[in-house]
Amino acid sequence: MRGSAVVAGGGIGGLAAAIGLRKAGWRVRVLERAPGFTAVGAGISLWPNALRALTELGVELGPLRTPQTSGGLLDEHGRWLTRWDAAVFERSLGSPMVGIHRARLLDLLLAALPDDCLEPGTTVGSAAELDADLVVAADGIHSRLRAELHPGHPEPVYSGTTAFRGVTTRTDDVQLGVTMGPGVELGVVPLAGGDVYWYAAVSAPEHTTVDDPKAYLLEKFAGWRSKVPELVARTEHVLHHDIHWLATPLPSYVRGNVALLGDAAHAMPPFLGQGGCQSIEDAVVLAAAAARYDDVDSVLAHYDRERRPRSQRIARNSARMGKFGQQLENPLAVRARNSLIRLLPAGLSVRGSIRMSDWTPPRIGAQSPTSPAS
Numbered sequence: 130m131r132g133s134a135v136v137a138g139g140g141i142g143g144l145a146a147a148i149g150l151r152k153a154g155w156r157v158r159v160l161e162r163a164p165g166f167t168a169v170g171a172g173i174s175l176w177p178n179a180l181r182a183l184t185e186l187g188v189e190l191g192p193l194r195t196p197q198t199s200g201g202l203l204d205e206h207g208r209w210l211t212r213w214d215a216a217v218f219e220r221s222l223g224s225p226m227v228g229i230h231r232a233r234l235l236d237l238l239l240a241a242l243p244d245d246c247l248e249p250g251t252t253v254g255s256a257a258e259l260d261a262d263l264v265v266a267a268d269g270i271h272s273r274l275r276a277e278l279h280p281g282h283p284e285p286v287y288s289g290t291t292a293f294r295g296v297t298t299r300t301d302d303v304q305l306g307v308t309m310g311p312g313v314e315l316g317v318v319p320l321a322g323g324d325v326y327w328y329a330a331v332s333a334p335e336h337t338t339v340d341d342p343k344a345y346l347l348e349k350f351a352g353w354r355s356k357v358p359e360l361v362a363r364t365e366h367v368l369h370h371d372i373h374w375l376a377t378p379l380p381s382y383v384r385g386n387v388a389l390l391g392d393a394a395h396a397m398p399p400f401l402g403q404g405g406c407q408s409i410e411d412a413v414v415l416a417a418a419a420a421r422y423d424d425v426d427s428v429l430a431h432y433d434r435e436r437r438p439r440s441q442r443i444a445r446n447s448a449r450m451g452k453f454g455q456q457l458e459n460p461l462a463v464r465a466r467n468s469l470i471r472l473l474p475a476g477l478s479v480r481g482s483i484r485m486s487d488w489t490p491p492r493i494g495a496q497s498p499t500s501p502a503s
């Protein structure tokens with residue numbers, strides 16, 4: 130055993146970190162404030178960078194791996210703006226993007242951990258109260274530990290977008306598709322087991338209250354040439370959340386013996402579908418450093434140096450993508466954007482996604498101790 134770690138928060142990032150640290154030979158406890166380890170949310174897209182990171186953790190999606198075979202971007206009249214060819218991703222990265230139910234992803238992560246390291250119903254109040262060589266603060270966007278380690282750092286801000294999400298059963302062969310309208314994005318992502326995940330991202334003032342989300346969406350999108358209204362009508366439970374993000378990047382992801390990880394470190398708007406993927410990347414990089422270096426300072430210095438630039442760049446790009454995409458409201462600007470997308474060669478429209486996903490995880494192996502961080 131190389132040392133002891135306590136992970137505060139048992140979401141995607143915290144559980145992935147626990148798996149990685151155990152693989153690196155550390156003793157790990159995961160403290161989760163909720164009474165159980167459960168996922169709030171519907172589906173999630175995992176890009177090839179996250180799939181590679183999961184493989185390094187020893188977590189395989191198996192039959193839950195639902196590759197998106199094809200799809201594209203449409204306008205609100207149902208006209209194609211561009212089409213995506215999954216084969217391009219396969220050729221470049223070995224895999225296309227995959228849609229999975231969040232609860233299933235959490236189940237897979239939990240299955241890779243022994244029960245005795247999981248402590249639900251335990252709220253962490255302060256990093257100082259935790260007795261461990263290494264503390265991983267994976268307590269989400271409204272992280273208490275981030276506020277403790279970076280007092281006075283600006284809180285997450287409202288992105289301008291409110292999001293509705295749901296999962297229902299597929300009745301036919303639905304394709305991956307994103308429909309763009311003024312101030313609106315409607316998305317459909319097929320999942321394993323005959324399910325489909327849909328979302329509606331809408332520009333709206335913060336705290337917009339919607340008494341009956343289903344009725345609201347069905348009225349708002351009546352007549353749209355998108356699968357989403359039909360899927361909404363068949364969905365039992367519709368989730369509705371305002372989207373916040375950490376617009377002011379942190380000056381460091383580490384302090385003392387604590388590493389901030391996942392949304393606690395870099396909560397981003399979901400326009401690139403990378404927030405969860407980045408938290409899995411964080412976990413693998415931290416674990417690989419924990420396997421490699423003999424002292425916690427070197428582990429943390431390496432982690433911060435490797436993770437901060439990439440995750441903060443992706444967060445910035447995600448916010449920019451929202452401004453050019455879903456949040457664009459002026460009809461003239463929307464028309465100009467759509468014309469531009471139509472003119473782009475299909476390969477060019479996915480080049481950014483391929484570049485973003487082209488990330489190779491470090492190996493988590495017990496190597497000969499190296500110190501200091503290099």
Ligand SMILES: Cc1cc2nc3c(=O)[nH]c(=O)nc-3n(C[C@H](O)[C@H](O)[C@H](O)COP(=O)(O)OP(=O)(O)OC[C@H]3O[C@@H](n4cnc5c(N)ncnc54)[C@H](O)[C@@H]3O)c2cc1C
Pocket residue numbers: 137138139140141142143160161162163172173174175251252253254267268269270272273292294370372390391392393399402403404405406407408
């Ligand atoms: C609408 C929407 C769509 C998204 N779509 C995608 C997508 O398609 N692909 C993608 O990769 N990402 C997506 N994301 C982002 C993704 O959901 C997050 O980045 C990811 O869940 C972050 O994981 P985390 O473990 O860091 O935080 P969380 O999942 O928030 O987990 C934090 C955990 O810590 C616990 N906790 C909090 N405080 C304490 C405490 N004091 N003590 C103990 N435990 C505590 C919480 O209960 C929670 O379980 C989306 C986000 C939204 C909002």
